[in-house]
Amino acid sequence: MTRKPATYADLEALPSNQVGEIVDGELYATPRPATPHASAASYLYGVLWGPFGRGHGGPGGWILLFEPELHLGRDVLVPDMAGWRRERVPKLPHVVGITMAPDWLCEVLSPSTARLDRTRKLVAYAREGVKHVWLVDPLLRTLEVFRLEGPHYVLLATHSEAETVQAEPFEALALELRVLWEDVE
Numbered sequence: 001m002t003r004k005p006a007t008y009a010d011l012e013a014l015p016s017n018q019v020g021e022i023v024d025g026e027l028y029a030t031p032r033p034a035t036p037h038a039s040a041a042s043y044l045y046g047v048l049w050g051p052f053g054r055g056h057g058g059p060g061g062w063i064l065l066f067e068p069e070l071h072l073g074r075d076v077l078v079p080d081m082a083g084w085r086r087e088r089v090p091k092l093p094h095v096v097g098i099t100m101a102p103d104w105l106c107e108v109l110s111p112s113t114a115r116l117d118r119t120r121k122l123v124a125y126a127r128e129g130v131k132h133v134w135l136v137d138p139l140l141r142t143l144e145v146f147r148l149e150g151p152h153y154v155l156l157a158t159h160s161e162a163e164t165v166q167a168e169p170f171e172a173l174a175l176e177l178r179v180l181w182e183d184v185e
Helices: 008-012 035-054 114-127 177-181
Strands: 018-023 026-031 062-066 070-072 075-077 081-085 104-108 132-137 142-149 152-160
Touching: 008 018, 018 114, 035 062, 035 081, 035 104, 035 132, 035 177, 070 114, 075 114, 104 114, 114 132, 114 142, 114 152
Parallel strands: 104 132
Antiparallel strands: 018 026, 018 075, 062 081, 070 075, 081 104, 132 142, 142 152
Protein backbone atom coordinates (compact mmCIF):
# COMPACT_ATOMS: atom_id res chain seq x y z
CA MET A 1 0.00 0.00 0.00
CA THR A 2 1.39 3.41 -0.96
CA ARG A 3 0.94 6.18 1.59
CA LYS A 4 -0.33 9.55 0.48
CA PRO A 5 2.28 12.30 1.02
CA ALA A 6 1.58 14.57 3.97
CA THR A 7 0.11 18.00 3.28
CA TYR A 8 0.12 21.35 5.00
CA ALA A 9 -3.45 20.59 6.14
CA ASP A 10 -2.00 17.65 8.09
CA LEU A 11 0.33 20.07 9.90
CA GLU A 12 -2.52 22.45 10.69
CA ALA A 13 -4.57 19.59 12.16
CA LEU A 14 -1.94 18.77 14.80
CA PRO A 15 -2.64 19.73 18.43
CA SER A 16 -1.00 23.00 19.55
CA ASN A 17 1.32 21.14 21.95
CA GLN A 18 3.12 19.47 19.03
CA VAL A 19 5.65 20.66 16.47
CA GLY A 20 4.91 19.32 13.02
CA GLU A 21 7.26 18.94 10.09
CA ILE A 22 7.04 17.29 6.69
CA VAL A 23 10.27 15.60 5.64
CA ASP A 24 10.43 13.83 2.31
CA GLY A 25 6.63 13.66 2.18
CA GLU A 26 6.26 12.15 5.67
CA LEU A 27 4.60 13.90 8.62
CA TYR A 28 6.58 14.07 11.87
CA ALA A 29 4.90 15.34 15.03
CA THR A 30 6.89 15.79 18.21
CA PRO A 31 6.02 17.25 21.60
CA ARG A 32 7.13 20.76 22.51
CA PRO A 33 10.71 20.70 23.84
CA ALA A 34 11.56 19.84 27.45
CA THR A 35 13.44 22.37 29.59
CA PRO A 36 17.04 21.28 28.73
CA HIS A 37 16.24 21.79 25.03
CA ALA A 38 14.36 25.07 25.55
CA SER A 39 17.03 26.47 27.89
CA ALA A 40 19.93 25.70 25.53
CA ALA A 41 18.07 27.08 22.50
CA SER A 42 17.00 30.26 24.32
CA TYR A 43 20.48 30.96 25.65
CA LEU A 44 22.16 30.39 22.30
CA TYR A 45 19.67 32.61 20.47
CA GLY A 46 20.15 35.34 23.06
CA VAL A 47 23.94 35.20 22.79
CA LEU A 48 23.89 35.41 18.97
CA TRP A 49 21.06 37.91 18.44
CA GLY A 50 22.73 41.02 19.91
CA PRO A 51 26.13 40.91 18.20
CA PHE A 52 25.02 39.31 14.91
CA GLY A 53 21.34 40.19 14.56
CA ARG A 54 21.64 43.77 15.80
CA GLY A 55 25.36 44.53 15.68
CA HIS A 56 25.52 45.30 19.42
CA GLY A 57 29.07 44.40 20.44
CA GLY A 58 29.59 42.45 17.24
CA PRO A 59 29.65 42.64 13.46
CA GLY A 60 25.88 42.42 12.75
CA GLY A 61 24.96 41.37 9.25
CA TRP A 62 22.47 38.60 10.06
CA ILE A 63 18.73 38.05 10.30
CA LEU A 64 18.22 35.45 13.04
CA LEU A 65 14.92 33.70 13.78
CA PHE A 66 13.81 31.33 16.52
CA GLU A 67 11.88 28.29 15.23
CA PRO A 68 11.13 29.57 11.71
CA GLU A 69 8.94 27.50 9.44
CA LEU A 70 10.95 26.73 6.32
CA HIS A 71 9.30 25.55 3.10
CA LEU A 72 12.22 24.00 1.25
CA GLY A 73 11.23 22.00 -1.79
CA ARG A 74 8.45 19.69 -0.66
CA ASP A 75 9.68 19.74 2.94
CA VAL A 76 8.30 21.87 5.77
CA LEU A 77 11.03 22.10 8.42
CA VAL A 78 11.25 23.88 11.77
CA PRO A 79 14.84 24.21 12.98
CA ASP A 80 15.38 25.68 16.44
CA MET A 81 17.19 28.68 14.96
CA ALA A 82 18.10 29.90 11.50
CA GLY A 83 20.06 32.81 10.11
CA TRP A 84 20.34 34.57 6.78
CA ARG A 85 23.23 36.88 5.88
CA ARG A 86 21.80 40.34 5.21
CA GLU A 87 24.05 40.71 2.15
CA ARG A 88 22.05 37.87 0.57
CA VAL A 89 18.64 38.50 2.16
CA PRO A 90 18.23 42.16 3.28
CA LYS A 91 14.66 41.53 4.51
CA LEU A 92 12.54 38.45 4.95
CA PRO A 93 9.14 38.38 3.24
CA HIS A 94 5.97 38.66 5.32
CA VAL A 95 4.88 35.03 4.91
CA VAL A 96 4.18 31.83 6.78
CA GLY A 97 6.79 29.48 5.41
CA ILE A 98 10.08 30.98 4.31
CA THR A 99 11.22 29.53 0.99
CA MET A 100 14.79 30.92 1.03
CA ALA A 101 17.25 28.48 2.57
CA PRO A 102 19.13 29.98 5.51
CA ASP A 103 22.91 30.37 5.55
CA TRP A 104 23.13 28.83 9.05
CA LEU A 105 20.84 26.86 11.27
CA CYS A 106 20.90 25.13 14.60
CA GLU A 107 19.05 22.05 15.73
CA VAL A 108 18.94 21.41 19.47
CA LEU A 109 18.66 17.67 19.83
CA SER A 110 16.06 15.97 21.98
CA PRO A 111 15.64 12.23 22.46
CA SER A 112 12.48 12.42 20.31
CA THR A 113 14.08 14.42 17.46
CA ALA A 114 17.80 13.55 17.34
CA ARG A 115 17.55 10.78 14.75
CA LEU A 116 15.40 12.86 12.39
CA ASP A 117 17.60 15.95 12.87
CA ARG A 118 20.82 13.99 12.18
CA THR A 119 19.58 12.08 9.16
CA ARG A 120 16.68 13.14 6.98
CA LYS A 121 16.69 16.81 7.93
CA LEU A 122 20.46 17.13 7.35
CA VAL A 123 19.97 15.64 3.89
CA ALA A 124 17.25 18.21 3.14
CA TYR A 125 19.40 21.08 4.44
CA ALA A 126 22.34 19.96 2.28
CA ARG A 127 20.08 19.62 -0.77
CA GLU A 128 18.91 23.22 -0.24
CA GLY A 129 22.46 24.58 0.22
CA VAL A 130 22.44 25.55 3.92
CA LYS A 131 26.16 26.31 4.39
CA HIS A 132 26.47 25.89 8.16
CA VAL A 133 24.66 23.63 10.65
CA TRP A 134 25.12 23.38 14.39
CA LEU A 135 23.80 20.41 16.36
CA VAL A 136 23.52 21.08 20.08
CA ASP A 137 22.91 18.20 22.48
CA PRO A 138 21.99 19.56 25.92
CA LEU A 139 22.02 16.10 27.52
CA LEU A 140 25.49 15.16 26.23
CA ARG A 141 26.55 18.83 26.49
CA THR A 142 28.04 18.98 23.02
CA LEU A 143 28.10 21.38 20.10
CA GLU A 144 28.84 19.89 16.68
CA VAL A 145 29.79 22.34 13.92
CA PHE A 146 29.24 21.34 10.29
CA ARG A 147 30.08 23.05 6.97
CA LEU A 148 28.56 22.10 3.63
CA GLU A 149 31.23 21.01 1.17
CA GLY A 150 29.78 19.90 -2.14
CA PRO A 151 26.65 17.86 -1.51
CA HIS A 152 27.60 16.75 2.05
CA TYR A 153 28.35 18.17 5.46
CA VAL A 154 31.82 17.94 6.94
CA LEU A 155 32.11 17.87 10.72
CA LEU A 156 34.54 20.68 11.59
CA ALA A 157 34.55 20.19 15.36
CA THR A 158 32.76 18.68 18.31
CA HIS A 159 32.97 20.87 21.40
CA SER A 160 31.89 19.83 24.87
CA GLU A 161 31.30 20.78 28.48
CA ALA A 162 33.15 23.94 29.55
CA GLU A 163 35.04 24.88 26.39
CA THR A 164 35.08 28.40 25.01
CA VAL A 165 34.68 28.14 21.25
CA GLN A 166 34.68 30.28 18.14
CA ALA A 167 32.57 28.39 15.63
CA GLU A 168 31.73 29.05 11.98
CA PRO A 169 30.02 31.21 10.86
CA PHE A 170 30.07 33.19 14.12
CA GLU A 171 33.83 33.12 14.82
CA ALA A 172 33.74 36.74 16.03
CA LEU A 173 32.05 35.49 19.22
CA ALA A 174 33.76 33.51 21.95
CA LEU A 175 30.94 31.22 23.06
CA GLU A 176 31.26 29.82 26.57
CA LEU A 177 29.63 26.41 26.49
CA ARG A 178 29.66 26.20 30.29
CA VAL A 179 26.97 28.90 30.33
CA LEU A 180 24.94 27.04 27.71
CA TRP A 181 24.43 24.12 30.13
CA GLU A 182 24.29 26.17 33.35
CA ASP A 183 20.51 26.15 33.80
CA VAL A 184 20.13 22.48 32.89
CA GLU A 185 20.22 19.82 35.59
